[in-house]
Structures are given as structure tokens and as C-alpha cells.
Amino acid sequence: MKEYRTISKIAGPLxxxxxxxxxxxxxxxxxxxxxxxxxxxxxxxxxxxLVVVQIFETTAGIGKDSGVRFTGETIKMxxxxxxxGRILSGGGKPIDGGPEIVPEKRLDINGAAINxxxxxxxxxxxxxxxxxxxGTNTLVRGQKLPIFSxxxxxxxxxxxxxxxxxxxxxxxxxxxxVFAAMxxxxxxxxxxxxxxxxxxxxxxxxxxxxxxxxxAVERIITPRLALTTAEYLAFELGMHVxxxxxxxxxxxxxLRQIGAAREEVPGRRGYPGYMYTDLANLYERAGMxxxxxxxxxxIPILTMPGDDITHPIADLTGYITEGQIxxxxxxxxxxxxxxxxxxxxxxxxxxxxxxxxxxxEDHKKVSDQMYxxxxxxxxxxxxVAIVGKDALSERDRLLLEFADLFENKFVRxxxxxxxxxxxxxxxxxxxxxxxxxxxxxxxxxxxxxxxHPKLKAGAKKE
Amino acid sequence: xVYIGCGERGNEMTEVLTEFPHLEDPKSGKPLMERTVLxxxxxxxxxxxxxxxxxxxxxxxxxxRDMGYDVSLMADxxxxxxxxxxxxxxxxxxxxxxxxxxxxxxxxxSEFYERAGxxxxxxxxxxxxxxxxxxxxxxxxxSEPVTQNTLRIVKVFWALDAKLSxxxxxxxxxxxxxYSLYLEALHDYxxxxxxxxxxxxxxxxxxxxxxxxxxxxxxxxxxxxxxxxSEQVTIEVARMIREIFLxxxxxxxxxxxxxxxxxxxxxxxxxTYAELSYAAQLAGVSPSxxxxxxxxxxxxxxxxxKDYKPELAKIMKQMDDEFNTLRSAA
Numbered sequence: 184m185k186e187y188r189t190i191s192k193i194a195g196p197l198x199x200x201x202x203x204x205x206x207x208x209x210x211x212x213x214x215x216x217x218x219x220x221x222x223x224x225x226x227x228x229x230x231x232x233l234v235v236v237q238i239f240e241t242t243a244g245i246g247k248d249s250g251v252r253f254t255g256e257t258i259k260m261x262x263x264x265x266x267x268g269r270i271l272s273g274g275g276k277p278i279d280g281g282p283e284i285v286p287e288k289r290l291d292i293n294g295a296a297i298n299x300x301x302x303x304x305x306x307x308x309x310x311x312x313x314x315x316x317x318g319t320n321t322l323v324r325g326q327k328l329p330i331f332s333x334x335x336x337x338x339x340x341x342x343x344x345x346x347x348x349x350x351x352x353x354x355x356x357x358x359x360x361v362f363a364a365m366x367x368x369x370x371x372x373x374x375x376x377x378x379x380x381x382x383x384x385x386x387x388x389x390x391x392x393x394x395x396x397x398x399a400v401e402r403i404i405t406p407r408l409a410l411t412t413a414e415y416l417a418f419e420l421g422m423h424v425x426x427x428x429x430x431x432x433x434x435x436x437x438l439r440q441i442g443a444a445r446e447e448v449p450g451r452r453g454y455p456g457y458m459y460t461d462l463a464n465l466y467e468r469a470g471m472x473x474x475x476x477x478x479x480x481x482i483p484i485l486t487m488p489g490d491d492i493t494h495p496i497a498d499l500t501g502y503i504t505e506g507q508i509x510x511x512x513x514x515x516x517x518x519x520x521x522x523x524x525x526x527x528x529x530x531x532x533x534x535x536x537x538x539x540x541x542x543x544e545d546h547k548k549v550s551d552q553m554y555x556x557x558x559x560x561x562x563x564x565x566x567v568a569i570v571g572k573d574a575l576s577e578r579d580r581l582l583l584e585f586a587d588l589f590e591n592k593f594v595r596x597x598x599x600x601x602x603x604x605x606x607x608x609x610x611x612x613x614x615x616x617x618x619x620x621x622x623x624x625x626x627x628x629x630x631x632x633x634x635h636p637k638l639k640a641g642a643k644k645e
Numbered sequence: 646x647v648y649i650g651c652g653e654r655g656n657e658m659t660e661v662l663t664e665f666p667h668l669e670d671p672k673s674g675k676p677l678m679e680r681t682v683l684x685x686x687x688x689x690x691x692x693x694x695x696x697x698x699x700x701x702x703x704x705x706x707x708x709x710r711d712m713g714y715d716v717s718l719m720a721d722x723x724x725x726x727x728x729x730x731x732x733x734x735x736x737x738x739x740x741x742x743x744x745x746x747x748x749x750x751x752x753x754x755s756e757f758y759e760r761a762g763x764x765x766x767x768x769x770x771x772x773x774x775x776x777x778x779x780x781x782x783x784x785x786x787x788s789e790p791v792t793q794n795t796l797r798i799v800k801v802f803w804a805l806d807a808k809l810s811x812x813x814x815x816x817x818x819x820x821x822x823x824y825s826l827y828l829e830a831l832h833d834y835x836x837x838x839x840x841x842x843x844x845x846x847x848x849x850x851x852x853x854x855x856x857x858x859x860x861x862x863x864x865x866x867x868x869x870x871x872x873x874x875s876e877q878v879t880i881e882v883a884r885m886i887r888e889i890f891l892x893x894x895x896x897x898x899x900x901x902x903x904x905x906x907x908x909x910x911x912x913x914x915x916x917t918y919a920e921l922s923y924a925a926q927l928a929g930v931s932p933s934x935x936x937x938x939x940x941x942x943x944x945x946x947x948x949x950x951k952d953y954k955p956e957l958a959k960i961m962k963q964m965d966d967e968f969n970t971l972r973s974a975a
Contacts, residue, residue, distance in 0.1 A: 299650075299658035299685045325656060448735050450745045456735030459652075459728055463688035467655050493784030502725065502781065503688050505654055526811045532656060534896070547896065551813040558812040566865055574868035621942050624888060625813065627949065 186215070186250040191233070193245055195444040196400040198224065198236045200251050205229075209257045209293070212236045215250040223274075225258060225404075227445065237441060239274055239401045257293065260408055261286030262415040266389045267359060270376070273393025273405040292407040294414060294468050303471035308536040309425075309480065312348035312601035313341075314593050315523040316530075318611055319550045320508060323536035324351065324423060327469040327481035329431070329500050332510040333490040339371060340598065341510065341521045342427050342484055343378050346388070348601045349425055356476075357422040360388040363409035365402045366395050366433030389416075395433075402437040410468045410479070417477030424479050426469070431485040435462075435496045451495045459499045466503045492527070505531040519595045526558060542604050545634050548626045549611050553589065555625060556618060560586025581618055588614050612636055646677075647709075647718040649684040649702035652695045652725030658685045688725070695729040703760050706774045713770030718761075721779040723754070727791045743790045751794040758798045800826040814892055820854050839905045846912050850886055853919070857883035875923065877932040882919040889915060889945050900948045910957060914944055917961065921968045929975040938971075940964035 189201040198214065212224040214236075222245065228235035234253075238245070260275055263286050270279040277283060305325035310317055322328055332338035346360045362379075364372060372392050379385040389412050393405045406428050413424040428434075435454060442455035450456035469481040483504070487497045490512060501507055511524035537546040560582040567575065567583060575583065593610060596602065602610075615623060616636045623631060632638055650658045661683060668677040682705050686698035699720055706716040720726070727750060734747035742748035761776040778799075782792045785807050796802060802824055809817035835843045856879055860872065869880060890911055894900045903911075922935050940963040947953050947960070 296687065296689045297655055299653075299655055299687055300662055302655055302659040304659050304663045305656050327656075448738055448741070450731070450735055456732045456745065457692070459688070459725075460692050460732060463652070467687060467689035470655055470659075493786065498783040502652075502728075503654065505656060527807075529810075531654075532660075535660065554811065554813040566868060569866060570868045574870060576869060579869070624945055625894075628946075 184252050184254070186252050188248065188250055190245070190247050190249060190251065193242050196238055196242055196398065196441060197227070197444050198238060198242060198245060198251075200234045200236060201232060202234050206234050206253050207255070207257075211254045211256055211258050213252045213254060214238065214245060215252065216244050217246065217248050218244075220244070226253075227441070235445065237400050237403075238398075239404065240398050257291055258404065259289040260292050260411055261289050262412055263287040264420060266412060267416075268386045268388065270390045270392065271408075273365065273391055273397055273401045273408075275391070275404075275408045278392065288415065288419070290411050290415060292404060292411045293464070294407075294411060296464075296467065297470055297472065301473055303473045303475070303478075304535065305471060305478075305532050306535050306541075307351055307354075307478075308541050308604070309349055310352050310604055311345045312603070313344065313521060313523075314596060314602055314607040314610065315521065315525050315528070316345075316508065317542075317602070317604050318546075318593070318607040319525050319553060320506065320523075320528045320530040321533040321536050321542070321546075322349075322480070322482075322530065323532040324478045324480055325469060325471040326506075326530070326532045327466045327483065327504045328506055328508060328530060329481075329483040329485060329504045330508045330510060331492065331497055331500075332484060332486050333512055334486050336486075336510045336512060336515055336522065337520060338484050338486070338510050339374070339429060341523075342429060342482060343375065344521070344598060345482060346425060346427055347378075347382050347384050351423070352604065357420070358387060359416050359422045359424045360384065361391075361409050361413045361416070361424055361426045362388055363391040363393075363406050363426070363428050365393045365405050365428070365430060366397075366399075366436070367392070367430065368395050399437040399440050402434050403441070406434060406465050410465065413479045414468065417479045418472060418475050421476035423477055426479060426481045427484070428465075428481065429484040431462075431483045431500065432488070432496055454495050458495065459502065462499055463503045466500070506533075514590065514594065517590070519590055520598065521594070521596070523594060525554065525594070526561065543608055545626070545630045546604075546608060548630060549608060549615070549634075552615060552623055552625045553593070553611055556582060556585050556615070557589045560584075560589070578619075578622070585614065585618055588617065608634075646681045647684070647702050647706045647716060648681065649686070649698055649718070649720045651684075651686050651698045651720060651722060652688045652729065653686065653721065655687045655689070658687055692729050692732050695725065696733060699723070699726045699757060703757065703774070703776070707760065710764060710772035710774045711766055713766055713768075713772045715773045715775075717775045717777065719777045719779070722781045723757075723778045723795065724781040724791050727754075746790050750790060751797070754791070754794050755798045758795070814887070815895065816893060818891075820851070820887075820891060821858060835905075840909050842913070843905075843909055846909070846916060849916060850890070850912060853879060853883050853886060874926050874932050878919070878922045878926055878935060881932075881936060882915065882922065885915050885918065885941065885944070886912075889948065893948070897949055899951045903948065907953065910953070911944075911947060914947070914957060914961060918944070918964060921964065925968050925971050925975070928972045930971045934971055938964065938967050940967055
């Protein structure tokens with residue numbers, strides 16, 4: 184293999200190499216320092232004279248005398264069944280003191296776009312045990328459903344609860360979690376590890392940890408490694424894999440950092456113009472494939488800077504993903520866990536996973552009625568602040584109470600509380616029963632007489 | 646029919662691909678897929694393909710138009726198409742225009758929409774392309790460049806409203822912000838095909854909804870009980886128009902499609918209720934008594950009934966009786 188000693192410039196995470204031969208885009212590069220240590224990188228830009236290499240570690244120590252070897256292949260990662268239960272660095276090296284992973288296969292980390300025609304249609308309900316998700320924003324196998332959060336909100340706790348509780352009721356199929364952390368603090372990493380060990384979730388999980396003080400460039404490949412692992416577990420071993428990516432905001436920051444180092448024309452708020460395509464390449468790796476057993480479900484987590492849902496990161500993510508779960512600061516301040524605000528939350532695949540034979544026939548209509556009631560009750564709060572409760576009509580007063588009940592009974596639940604979908608729907612009916620029955624316009628009479636706690640057969644007459 | 650999934654989500658595209666072959670064409674009874682072309686471009690495909698997908702779709706539509714077909718084309722979403730233009734433009738290091746979009750954004754959009762229209766083909770047949778473009782503005786902000794440049798070209802605008810969808814009011818089309826400039830052109834059609842009253846009844850309904858929006862501002866400040874009695878009736882009538890007429894459940898076999906005749910009958914029933922209410926209110930019946938009229942709640946069920954006429958007649962009769970009793974008691 185040829186070794187070049189033609190480094191002309193080093194800028195931030197980038198190394199510029201003069202060359203004479205054609206070099207491929209995305210090629211893996213080894214840089215040999217004068218003391219013999221090796222650093223890895225990837226070709227970001229290639230032209231007649233110059234190749235730009237992005238280094239996955241710090242570029243400190245690289246000099247004009249360092250050797251550059253182009254390996255002639257794109258980044259591949261070793262994958263294997265043994266990865267379950269292991270903790271790896273953001274670059275894919277074991278950091279749990281265990282042995283190296285013996286690869287069963289080496290896969291390109293960029294994956295391949297799935298032809299929509301070859302995709303399987305998501306249709307299996309995943310029970311997370313959280314009412315606001317199962318009841319009103321249902322997660323379906325193969326879906327990508329991000330959590331939009333803000334700094335200081337318990338999104339990580341929520342993610343852990345989902346990772347621990349997620350299951351398909353009545354199914355005993357193989358289930359695995361791939362957890363990729365990007366730019367999180369050591370403390371958060373410890374919290375994750377402890378929780379994984381406490382609950383025994385680690386044995387069916389693969390964990391990738393890129394810490395806040397690890398090189399930003401490594402953050403670019405961490406989610407790709409995680410997704411490649413997930414695809415291997417899902418489509419080669421037939422497992423159902425839940426991928427949790429936290430925090431996508433740090434990933435996008437790294438993307439911006441590299442864009443700036445390459446002196447690209449910046450797009451909105453300085454983020455590169457191709458961020459949409461880049462994010463799509465990650466998020467679209469969720470799904471199922473016709474004729475294959477496994478599935479990849481994604482829950483990316485992002486913290487919206489300044490809780491601004493129109494920020495480019497949140498905005499572009501929302502364009503690609505199938506809905507979002509929005510974590511809300513006001514609810515958090517009221518002491519409600521999980522502080523999910525259902526109003527801006529949405530699951531676009533919900534209707535595929537619910538209904539008769541999947542959850543329950545009344546699911547869709549109950550969910551709509553809950554939404555309608557909470558939205559109206561929530562609006563009335565503004566009015567009450569001005570005119571007081573006494574000025575409200577009877578109908579409005581009940582709606583207002585309904586909104587409070589909704590937050591305190593339906594939204595609020597314990598960190599270890601795992602509600603079945605039956606529990607969630609029955610709870611919903613209990614709350615709906617506080618409203619006059621003629622106000623339940625979104626539910627047809629048949630369902631009302633079957634499920635309404637006060638009207639169903641065998642109910643006690645008041 | 647041509648459907649362009651431009652930068653679409655893979656799973657949603659799959660849903661369309663799986664569901665369409667099972668949908669039955671209401672006209673021919675055959676699978677709807679037989680007269681549909683789907684352009685499946687997902688967001689992780691190369692950006693140039695995303696830009697091209699819209700042109701692929703409209704060119705196919707024109708091809709069928711020239712054979713004398715009436716083609717309806719749906720482009721979902723033109724925002725992601727514009728996003729692709731922006732990305733390519735930035736890669737080419739062109740001077741960016743508003744919000745980083747290329748300066749030729751408006752030109753490209755109008756070139757695309759102007760390809761819709763009615764033509765006489767070379768053999769004298771008539772063919773057409775109708776374009777429905779979806780725009781997804783970031784954060785629902787209609788002042789952004791793609792929305793604004795689109796509005797400058799199109800004649801009909803359906804504004805989807807996040808507030809409405811949060812309340813599960815579907816279809817979430819905002820009745821005040823949306824408009825159609827073809828009202829005038831369709832005037833005679835409605836007169837002939839629906840009812841000579843339809844145009845009037847439509848303007849009446851819009852007036853009530855507009856009035857409600859104004860009243861809601863007051864209600865936000867002082868509560869609904871503080872309104873004069875006649876306006877409390879207006880609020881109730883507007884609520885009925887919204888919940889009975891404007892809302893439809895796409896998952897209900899009957900409610901998913903409401904033909905013009907039924908729309909007319911339903912709106913007419915609401916108007917009758919409104920007239921009876923105003924009359925009763927003038928006769929001194931209190932708003933809470935008017936609101937207690939049972940026939941009103943029955944009316945909400947009409948939309949779920951296929952053969953609705955006998956039921957509607959029964960409800961109207963009941964409504965009449967109830968108001969008569971109220972008036973005579975007052």
C-alpha cells in the first residue's frame with residue numbers, strides 16, 4: 184500500500200493531502216504519526232490535486248512528516264452476535280474491559296437506501312407502558328418516532344423507561360436495544376449504564392458511548408455504527424431492534440463544525456445545506472423488509488435549543504420522521520412525569536398499529552375524544568385566569584376539570600409503572616365518563632354502550 | 646392519477662404502495678392502482694433524484710393529458726422539493742436568496758404550477774392536468790418563501806391548521822384562511838346540479854363562522870355567558886357547522902365521502918335549526934333551554950348514516966315539535 188508524505192495543511196479535524204492518484208470519496212484513511220501511532224480518518228472531498236481527510240480523533244500530533252495511507256475501501260464495521268451486552272466507544276471499540284469483538288461479518292456503515300417497494304408495512308403495535316404514547320401517540324414496529332425535548336428535561340429517563348418496557352404484547356420474539364449516545368457527559372453515561380445494569384436490560388443491548396469530550400468528528404459515525412449493528416441484528420439475525428439515539432442536537436453540532444472547517448457555504452443558522460439529506464440517511468434506516476423477520480424501530484432524542492420547535496434540527500427531523508413526542512417544560516415544572524405534551528405530539532403510523540385485533544376497537548375514537556377534550560379544556564385555562572371559574576358555563580367547567588384530570592391521571596405515571604394498553608384505555612374511559620355523554624361526539628353509540636363505565640352492561644345505575 | 650412522493654418517508658411510501666392496490670375505484674370497480682402512477686422518492690435517496698421527481702411526475706401527467714385523459718396530480722411535498730433546490734444551489738456555491746433558497750425559487754415554482762391546465766389535444770379531444778401541491782412550512786409559518794411564492798401562483802388554498810388537528814378536527818382545513826377563486830366560475834354549476842339555494846346557504850355559513858371568530862375574541866375575555874342571548878345562539882350554530890358539517894371521519898365508511906346533495910341537506914338542516922333558535926330566542930326562550938333541544942344531538946349522527954333521508958325527516962319533525970313546545974311555554 185502506498186504511503187503519501189504530502190500533507191499540506193491541517194485545519195481543525197481536517198487534514199489536506201496532495202496526491203497523484205485517484206482517490207475515492209468516503210475512503211478509509213490511516214495516518215501514521217512519526218512515533219508510529221495510527222489515527223483513522225475518512226475522505227471528505229477529493230479533486231485532482233487535493234484530498235480532504237476528516238480524522239475521527241484529535242488531529243494533535245499530526246505533522247507534515249506523518250504518513251497517509253489510503254486503504255481503498257469505505258468504512259466497514261465488524262459485527263457479530265456477541266455484541267449484545269457490550270459497551271463500545273463512539274468509534275466502535277470495546278470500552279468495558281472485555282475482549283475484542285470477533286466479527287461474523289464486516290458491513291459498510293453507510294447502509295443502503297431501502298426501496299419503498301421492498302419495505303414491509305409497519306403494522307405491529309409496540310407497548311411502551313406509557314399512556315401518553317400507547318394511548319394517544321402509538322409507536323409501531325419499524326417506525327421512527329423522535330422525542331423533542333429541551334435542556335434540563337427528563338428525556339433520558341423517558342428513553343430508558345421505553346427501552347426497558349417496550350414489547351409487543353403476546354409476542355415472544357427476540358428483542359434487542361441498540362443505544363447510541365453522542366456527546367453526552369460522563370455523568371449521564373454512568374446513569375445510563377447503572378440503569379441498564381439495575382434493570383438487567385444490558386444483556387439484550389448494545390451500547391455505543393461518545394462522550395462530550397470525545398472528538399466531535401467521531402459523533403458523525405457513532406449513529407451509523409449503531410444503525411449498522413441494528414440492521415445486522417434485525418435483518419441477519421431476525422431480531423426486533425429498538426435504536427435510541429441521544430442526543431441528535433450534538434450530532435448536528437458536529438456536522439456544522441465540520442462544515443465550517445471545510446469552508447462550506449452555511450445554510451440556516453450556520454448548519455450545512457445538506458443536513459436534511461444527512462439526517463434522512465440516518466432516520467430512513469428504520470423499517471422492515473418484506474420477507475424478513477426482523478425490524479428496526481428508532482427513537483432519536485433531540486434537545487431543541489431554547490425549546491424552539493422551529494429550530495432547523497427539530498424542523499428537519501420532523502420532516503423525515505413519522506411524528507414526534509414533545510416533552511414540555513411547563514408540565515415538568517408542575518412535577519408531572521413523564522412531561523409529555525400530547526397536543527403537539529403525533530404518531531403518523533398510529534392508525535396502522537391500533538384497532539380491533541391489534542389493540543382494541545375503541546382505541547382510535549377514544550384517543551380522538553381525549554385529544555379534543557384536553558385541547559378545549561387547555562384553552563379554557565387562559566379564560567379562567569381572566570374571568571374566574573364562576574363565569575364558566577357548566578360544560579366549560581367540566582372540560583376544565585377534565586384537562587386537570589388528564590394531566591394528573593393519564594399523563595402522570597411512575598418511572599417503573601408499566602401500564603398495559605387495556606389499563607390505558609380503561610383509564611381513558613374513566614376520565615371521559617366525567618363528561619356528559621352527549622358531549623362524546625367522536626365515539627359512536629355502540630362503543631359508548633360497550634365501554635362507558637357508567638352505561639355499559641352491568642354498570643351500577645346512579 | 647399521478648402521485649409524487651417527493652422526499653417522502655419510506656414507511657409512508659410503503660403504506661401507499663401496499664394500500665393502493667387494494668383500494669377499489671368507485672367508478673370502475675377495479676383496483677384504483679390500475680389508473681395510478683406513483684413516483685416513490687424517499688428522503689434518503691440522492692438529492693438530485695428528489696429535485697427530478699416532481700418533473701418526472703408532471704411530465705407523465707402531461708403524457709396522459711395529451712391522450713385526452715383528465716389527470717389529477719398530487720405533489721407531496723413541494724417544500725422538500727424546494728429544500729432539494731436549496732441544497733444543490735448551496736453545493737454549487739450560488740448566491741443564496743431568501744432564507745438560503747436560490748433566487749430562482751419563485752420562477753421554478755411558477756413554471757411547475759403553470760403546467761396545470763385544460764387543453765385541446767391535436768385530435769380535438771379535451772385533456773387536463775389538475776395539480777394539488779402540498780407545502781409544509783417550518784413551524785407552520787406561512788410567511789416563509791415557499792408558501793408565499795406558491796400562493797402568488799395558485800387559485801385555491803387549503804390552509805391546514807395545527808390547532809385544529811390538535812383538537813382532532815379533521816380534515817384540519819382552516820375555514821377562514823382557506824379560499825377558492827373559482828367560486829364565481831362554479832356558481833352556475835351549483836345552481837343547476839345542487840340547488841339554487843346552495844350559493845346563498847354557503848355564504849350564510851361563512852358569515853356565521855366569521856361572526857363566531859369575532860365573538861370568540863370577546864368570549865376569550867369575558868366568557869360566553871356575558872354575550873347577548875342572540876349571539877350565544879350564533880356561537881352554538883357555528884359550533885354545529887364545525888362539528889356536524891366541517892368535520893369528517895375518513896375512517897368511517899359513510900362519513901368519508903359526502904356528496905354535494907347530502908352536504909346541502911345537512912347545511913339546510915343546520916340553517917333551519919338556526920332560524921328556529923333565533924325565533925325562539927325572540928319569543929323569550931332562554932339560551933340554555935334552546936341548547937337543551939335534543940334533536941340537535943341527533944343531527945350529529947346523520948353523517949354516519951348512508952340512507953339518511955328518512956332519519957333526517959324524523960329529526961326535523963322532532964326539532965319542530967320541541968321548538969313549538971318551547972315557544973308555547975315561553
